Every structure is written in C-alpha cells, then in structure tokens.
Amino acid sequence: MLQNYIYFLIILIFTPVEASKICLNIDGVNQNFKKNITSRLSTIIYNEEIINKGLHDNIFQIKLLKSIKEGLRAFGYYEPNINFKWFIVLSHNKIPILVIYINAGKPIKIINTNINLNGEAKKDLNYQSLIKSSKLKVGTQLNHEDYEKFKNELSNLALSNGYFDAKFQQTQLAVSIKRHEALWNIDYDSGLRYHLGDINFYGSPVDVIYLKNLIPYKKGDIYNSYILAELNRRLSATGWFKSVIINPEIRTASTNKILSLNAFLLPNVENLIKTGIGYSTDVGFRLKGTWEKPLIDNKGRNLTTNTYISPLEQQIDLRYKIPLLESPLEHYYTIASGIKYSNINELKSNSTILTISRNLEDSNWQKQISLHWSFDHFTQGELTTNNVMLIYPSISLKRIHSYGGLIPTWGDEQLYLVDISNPIWGSDVEFLIFQAQNIWIRTLGEKHRFLVRANFGWIETNNFNKIPPTLRFFAGGDHSIRGYKYKNVAQYDRNGHLIGASKLLTGSLEYQYNLKDKWWSAIFIDSGEAVNDLRDNHFKIGTGIGVRWLSPLGPIKFDIVLPIDNKEHCLQFYVGLGLEL
Incomplete structure (x- = not known):
C-alpha cells in the first residue's frame, strides 16, 4: 500500500541536443507504482515538441499533472494534492530540476462486490475457484488493474473450458469520491458448455484408425483447451508429422453445442539426416550421425540408423519401430541390431547384438521386455581371446521427470534393469544381472541447486571370465567417479591387468x-568402487569444483577434480556437453 504522502524527484535534463538525453528519476514509491507513473510520464517528457517550449509551458504542466493523477487513480487515489517547484542546478549545463510534491490523499476502499454467474458456469468449480482467489475483497483498496484483470480471467476461462457463448450482461465499477468508497457489479452469463464431437483428419499418410487411437478423449466429453493441447502433443510425438494444426468448428456447433474438430497434418520429410560433434574428457572428440525414415508405410512404422565414432569406441546400430494399433504412441515393438568396437584401457572388444523388444509407456514409467542375442569377441587382461554367444531376456523400468528446462529446477531419473542368461536356452554362460541408477535434482530458492546420483550393479554367475566386457562393471570418469580415469576403477587380475568387476556401487x-543468469558454480564429491566382493573394497573418492554454463548448444560443464589418497591419479580436468537427466 502507498503512504498518504508521496515524494517524487523528477530530473529533466534539457540541452540543445535531441530529447533522448532527458533523464527521469522517481523516488519514494514502491516499484509497481513507480513503473506505472514512469510509463505515463515517458510519453510527455520525451515529446521533443513540448520539451522545446520550456519547463514553464502550461501545456507541459497540464499534461504532466493529468498523467500523475491518472497513475494515482489506477491505485485508488482520487483526490491527490500536487504541487510543482523548480530548481536550477549550478553547473556548466545549468540543469533545470522539476520537483513534484504529492499528497496522495485518502484511498478508495471496496465496500461491496456483487458477482452474479448465470449458465452452467454457476456450478463450475473452476469459476468458483477463480472468484475465491480474486482480489475482490470487501475492505481492500481499489485497484483498477485488478478489476480489468478479473474480467479478462472470466473471459479466458470461458474460452479454455468451452463456454463459447459467454458474455457480460453488465459490468459496473461505481466510485463515490466523497465517501471514498467503491463497489463492483458484474453480471456474467456463461451459457451452455460445449462438448467434443467427431474429429476429421486431413493430409495424413497414416491410416485413420491409428490416428483415432491417439485421441485422448471420448466423443461427448466436455470441451477443454488442455485436451486439444494433449491431442496436438500426441500427434506431434509420433514423429510422423512436420506440422499439426487443430481447429474447432465453433460456428457450426452453436445449435447443438457439439464441437467437431479438424486436424490438418503435414507429413514429415521422407528422410531426416542429423550430424553432430561433441567432446568429453572421458572419450575425447566424438562424432554422431543419424539417418531416420520417420514413416515407412501407412501403419506408422519407422527406421532409424545411428553411427557413433570416438577414439575409444565406434558403434553403428539400426532400430525398426512397429507401433501397435491399440495405442500407437505408448505400445510398440522394436527390432534393433548393432555392431560395437571398443578399445578402453586393456580391453579390446567386438560385439554384435540383435534385440527384439516390447515397449509399454504410460505417464510415469517406460517399461520394456526384451530378448537379446549377442556374440562377443574380446581380449582382456591375461585372458586369451574369448568368443561368447548369449541369448538372454531382460526387463527394464525407466522414469524421467523434470521441470525447469535444460537446467532443471526439479527432477529425477530412475532406471532398473534385470538380465537373465542360462545354458538351457543356448547361452554359453549362466548369469543374473541387476542394475539400478538414480539421479535426483532439487532447488532451494532460486540460486541453490542440489544434484544426487547413485548407481548399483550386481552380477551373479558361475563363470565370470565368460561374461563379456560390455556387461561387466567399471567405474571412473565423468558420470561415475570424477578424479579417476574413464572405466579405470575395477578388479585387477594377478598380473595387474584390469578385468572389470561383478559388483558396482557409486554415488x-x-x-x-x-x-548470474546462465552461469553456475559447483562443488562436489564422488565416491564408489567396482569389485567382485564388496567386503574387500577400498572406496575411491574424488572431490572438486566446477562451472556450469547454459550455452546456446546446451549445458556445458568444466570441472577440476582431485582424487583422494591416490598417487596414481593426479589432478583431473573434465569438459562435457550434455543434459544431467
């Protein structure tokens, strides 16, 4: 609230140059009021024609007085007392200063609010909540902005909830200046609420029956703009379309209040090619290329090929997606195959894999049931070259929630994975593998952000030497234990060769x-171990500081890390580009 006495200091600098040199300074008021007055006065003090006539010009003073009164009235002050006084600052420019003294007077208070709702909105909880949360309280100070805002909110609520015939039958803001009182009187008729009818699809190469199973509502449901937004999102998320536009047929629905929708769909291009280059301390520079055919046939099937090249790892894979008619976006099969070569530390590995998966997604979890066939040719440590063929099913659960953009203010990622292999169905080795990965992000206030990460892995097998290196556990590196080289923390054989581990625990x-803005500082501590027996461990610890920058390309981080109690690993530097979730 404003105080009864408000003091303004306005400095107008008049020089022979253009009016852009004028300076306006207002003191003694709150920020909202200052913004309102500044906006109104700027149209006067930056008017070069008025300025050139001089400070004592009557037109200038009248317009200045009118603008200040209008600014006060917007906040409920209808009887201000305003006086002007002039000074000349003794300097080589002889800057004239206009000082305005204002006694705002007694504010107007609201003594009554009468909001009369007619139509179906009378029983609508959304309207009841809007009225309850509004600032239309008896005894509060009049604010014209609140009055106009409330009327706009009534209109916006009607459009978003299907009251397309809504109208104001009466709006009145009555003010008694003598009594310093005001009352609101709003008579609003929402009319009947519209319901959703049929939807027509135009321009789609995909069978209409697939598109209809993407619709998030049933015929006859009440209209809501969020339903249209969700339908737009679901159609776009398929990747089949370059553009999605949904228009409701309001004019033809005025009689029966049943709203038909028209969906105009522009098919995606036949081929999408993407290339990218990145860098991380773990693997150095890396190149990635993607070739995608978003739509192969009218059943919505698509094909994606990815190529990944770095000094330590090279990989190419192909993924064929088959949407299911019952729910094309959430339920689908994938057939994937790939070849991967890696040469990390003392590991050389060639791996070929073929996977068939059944995917089920909902609002919370991504569920996947898969059957894998793989053939691995690898040499590690003192082991001779091994050839291992595996057939193993797997089950995975994954969930990602986040808010706040590329640097989330809140988020979590959870991944749980189980792999089972047995010679009964043709595998060369028996094993059970369980993995759990969790990341949590929380923010306090606007400047304090916390990130917690935990990884756990367990391999139960009767022949660890036949487990391919791609399935063994290694720690160390940017996303594991910073301060230790990439995949350099694990079990060693008797000759000192790194061979991986069957147990993993890192945090x-x-x-x-x-x-400031897009820049963050960071301090962190990482710890963990990769061993065959958790009772025989020496947990590695790395601690350091870093900088995070939200660049146009995405989040970039730079870390300096010192490993604790380890003479073999000196000060480490990490540079990375990518998301935390």
Missing part, C-alpha cells in the same frame, strides 16, 4: 550456486 553429491 555423488553436488551443490551448485547460481552466479
């Missing part, structure tokens, strides 16, 4: 502070 705690 990280990071605190970030927002320095």
Whole structure:
C-alpha cells in the first residue's frame, strides 16, 4: 500500500541536443507504482515538441499533472494534492530540476462486490475457484488493474473450458469520491458448455484408425483447451508429422453445442539426416550421425540408423519401430541390431547384438521386455581371446521427470534393469544381472541447486571370465567417479591387468550456486568402487569444483577434480556437453 504522502524527484535534463538525453528519476514509491507513473510520464517528457517550449509551458504542466493523477487513480487515489517547484542546478549545463510534491490523499476502499454467474458456469468449480482467489475483497483498496484483470480471467476461462457463448450482461465499477468508497457489479452469463464431437483428419499418410487411437478423449466429453493441447502433443510425438494444426468448428456447433474438430497434418520429410560433434574428457572428440525414415508405410512404422565414432569406441546400430494399433504412441515393438568396437584401457572388444523388444509407456514409467542375442569377441587382461554367444531376456523400468528446462529446477531419473542368461536356452554362460541408477535434482530458492546420483550393479554367475566386457562393471570418469580415469576403477587380475568387476556401487553429491543468469558454480564429491566382493573394497573418492554454463548448444560443464589418497591419479580436468537427466 502507498503512504498518504508521496515524494517524487523528477530530473529533466534539457540541452540543445535531441530529447533522448532527458533523464527521469522517481523516488519514494514502491516499484509497481513507480513503473506505472514512469510509463505515463515517458510519453510527455520525451515529446521533443513540448520539451522545446520550456519547463514553464502550461501545456507541459497540464499534461504532466493529468498523467500523475491518472497513475494515482489506477491505485485508488482520487483526490491527490500536487504541487510543482523548480530548481536550477549550478553547473556548466545549468540543469533545470522539476520537483513534484504529492499528497496522495485518502484511498478508495471496496465496500461491496456483487458477482452474479448465470449458465452452467454457476456450478463450475473452476469459476468458483477463480472468484475465491480474486482480489475482490470487501475492505481492500481499489485497484483498477485488478478489476480489468478479473474480467479478462472470466473471459479466458470461458474460452479454455468451452463456454463459447459467454458474455457480460453488465459490468459496473461505481466510485463515490466523497465517501471514498467503491463497489463492483458484474453480471456474467456463461451459457451452455460445449462438448467434443467427431474429429476429421486431413493430409495424413497414416491410416485413420491409428490416428483415432491417439485421441485422448471420448466423443461427448466436455470441451477443454488442455485436451486439444494433449491431442496436438500426441500427434506431434509420433514423429510422423512436420506440422499439426487443430481447429474447432465453433460456428457450426452453436445449435447443438457439439464441437467437431479438424486436424490438418503435414507429413514429415521422407528422410531426416542429423550430424553432430561433441567432446568429453572421458572419450575425447566424438562424432554422431543419424539417418531416420520417420514413416515407412501407412501403419506408422519407422527406421532409424545411428553411427557413433570416438577414439575409444565406434558403434553403428539400426532400430525398426512397429507401433501397435491399440495405442500407437505408448505400445510398440522394436527390432534393433548393432555392431560395437571398443578399445578402453586393456580391453579390446567386438560385439554384435540383435534385440527384439516390447515397449509399454504410460505417464510415469517406460517399461520394456526384451530378448537379446549377442556374440562377443574380446581380449582382456591375461585372458586369451574369448568368443561368447548369449541369448538372454531382460526387463527394464525407466522414469524421467523434470521441470525447469535444460537446467532443471526439479527432477529425477530412475532406471532398473534385470538380465537373465542360462545354458538351457543356448547361452554359453549362466548369469543374473541387476542394475539400478538414480539421479535426483532439487532447488532451494532460486540460486541453490542440489544434484544426487547413485548407481548399483550386481552380477551373479558361475563363470565370470565368460561374461563379456560390455556387461561387466567399471567405474571412473565423468558420470561415475570424477578424479579417476574413464572405466579405470575395477578388479585387477594377478598380473595387474584390469578385468572389470561383478559388483558396482557409486554415488555423488553436488551443490551448485547460481552466479548470474546462465552461469553456475559447483562443488562436489564422488565416491564408489567396482569389485567382485564388496567386503574387500577400498572406496575411491574424488572431490572438486566446477562451472556450469547454459550455452546456446546446451549445458556445458568444466570441472577440476582431485582424487583422494591416490598417487596414481593426479589432478583431473573434465569438459562435457550434455543434459544431467
């Protein structure tokens, strides 16, 4: 609230140059009021024609007085007392200063609010909530902005909830200046609420029956703009279309209040080719290329090929997606195959894999049931070259929730995976593998951000030497234990060769502070171990500081890390580009 006495200091600098040199300074009011007055006065003090006539010009003073009164009235002050006084600052420019003294007077208070709702909105909880949360309270100070805002909210609510015939039958804001009182009187008729009818699809190469199973509502449901937004999202998420536009047929629905929808769909291009280059301390520079055919046939099937090349790893894979008619976006099969070569530390591995998966997604979890066939040719440590063929099913659950964009203010990622192999169905080795990965992000206030990461892995097998390196556990590196080289923390054989581990446990705690806008500082500690027996461990610890920058290309981080109690690993530097979730 404003105080009864308000003091303005307005400095107008008049020089022979253009009016853009004028300076306006207002003191003694709150920020909202200052913004309102500044906006109104700017149309006067930056008018070069008025300025050139001089400070004592009557037209200038009248317009200045009128603007200040209008600014006060918007906040409920109808009887201000305003006086002007002039000064000349003794300097080589002889800057004239206009000082305005204002006694705002007694504010207007609301003594009554009468909001009369007619039509179906009378029983609508959304309208009841809007009225309850509004600032139309008896005894509060009049604010014209609140009045106009409330009327706009009534209209916007009607459009978003299907009251397309809604109208104001009466709106009145009555003010008694003598009594310093005001009352609101709004008579609003929402009319009947519209319901959703049929939808027509135009321009789609996909069978209409697939598109209809993407519709998130049933015929006859009440209209809501969020339903249209969800339908737009689901159609776009398929990747089949380059553009999705949904138009309701309001004019033809005025009689029966049943709203038909028209969906105009522009098919995606036949081929999408993407290339990218990145860098991380773990694997160095990496190239990635993607070739995608978003739509192969009218059943919505698509094909994607990915190529990944870095000094340590090279990989190419192909993925064929088959949407299911019952729910094309959430339920589908995938057939994937790939070849991967890696040469990391003392590991050389060639792996070929073929996977058939059944995918089920809902609003919370991505569920996948898969059957894998793989053939691995690898040499590691003192082991001779091994050839291992595996057939194993797997089950995975994954969930990602986040809010706040590329650097989320809140988020979590959870992944749980189980792999089972047995010679009964043709595998060369028996094993059970369980993995769990979790990341949590929380923000306190606007500047304090916390990131917690935990990974757990367990391999139960009767012949660890036949487990391919691609399935063994290694720790160390940017997303594991910083301060230790990439995949360099694991079990060693008797000759000192790194061979991987059957147990993994790592964790990280990071605190970030927002320095300015897109820049964050970070301090963190990582710890963990990869061993065959958790009772025989020596947990590795790395601690350091870093900087995070939200660049146009995405989040970039730079870390300096010192491993604790390890003379073999000196100070490590990490540079990375990518999301945390």
